[in-house]
């Protein structure tokens with residue numbers, strides 16, 4: 001059973017507490033349900049990802065479920081930036097949710113009458129082409145989530161928009177009429193969500209893992225990005241995502257948000273992190289966790305744990321005797 005509570009400080013409950021991007025009916029809630037299943041939990045729908053993550057930092061939630069990356073629109077900046085600054089948080093799991101959108105409105109609205117559509121900016125970006133091809137002169141009214149657009153429309157209060165883009169489930173939950181389905185430019189769009197906790201226990205390595213990091217480069221140093229990337233390449237660590245984020249204090253200063261294949265327990269990942277620590281002024285480890293798609297990395301020759309250990313043992317033997325077996 002799941003209880004929705006608005007004031008977590010008053011609950012005093014021992015059930016696991018989950019903060020997530022709400023309200024009910026968001027894609028984030030679908031990701032949350034992958035985690036909780038039928039478990040007895042408390043959940044706190046938040047109006048933005050920063051609030052959900054801050055609840056974990058403040059100890060008013062045990063976990064947050066937030067979007068981190070969309071296959072069409074890319075990284076979710078608010079999530080990346082909040083995870084990479086402030087008190088450390090740890091990603092302990094990732095969840096994938098296929099995203100499909102419907103255009104919905106209050107019963108009686110005609111498709112040709114729609115002028116303003118509200119939804120989350122990521123959802124708008126995924127439906128822009130369809131809207132352009134099928135509706136004339138329509139503008140976007142940003143919402144904090146797809147479900148909040150639907151909820152506002154259904155609230156009966158006057159709104160500055162006449163339709164919402166959200167999941168079909170959300171449209172049904174809020175009693176809205178579906179004007180068009182399959183409203184997405186890419187039918188295979190997927191959003192990746194993460195389960196975030198305070199640092200404590202690292203999830204066990206599974207052989208199909210991902211490690212999330214943030215690194216700063218030294219200022220004004222030619223080749224600094226190349227040197228940072230070499231730390232992964234020479235240890236055979238593949239990157240599944242790398243994007244730059246402005247540091248914010250002046251123009252031209254960027255940090256890099258990175259997902260690397262492998263777990264902190266893997267020798268090649270440890271070696272890459274040791275290298276990264278030497279060449280980058282700031283490196284933040286944000287978690288090693290199982291890949292949702294279960295895909296195992298294709299290891300290059302010489303990059304297995306056994307290869308790294310054998311190499312280290314060889315050097316150690318040289319230190320002891322001055323000669324070691326090759």
Ligand SMILES: O=C(O)C(=O)C[C@]1(C(=O)O)C=C[C@@H](O)C=C1
Pocket residue numbers: 021025026027028029067070076099120122123144145146147191
């Ligand atoms: O608005 C929602 O329903 C969300 O869960 C947020 C979000 C996002 O941040 O990308 C999640 C999936 C979709 O790509 C659109 C919006």
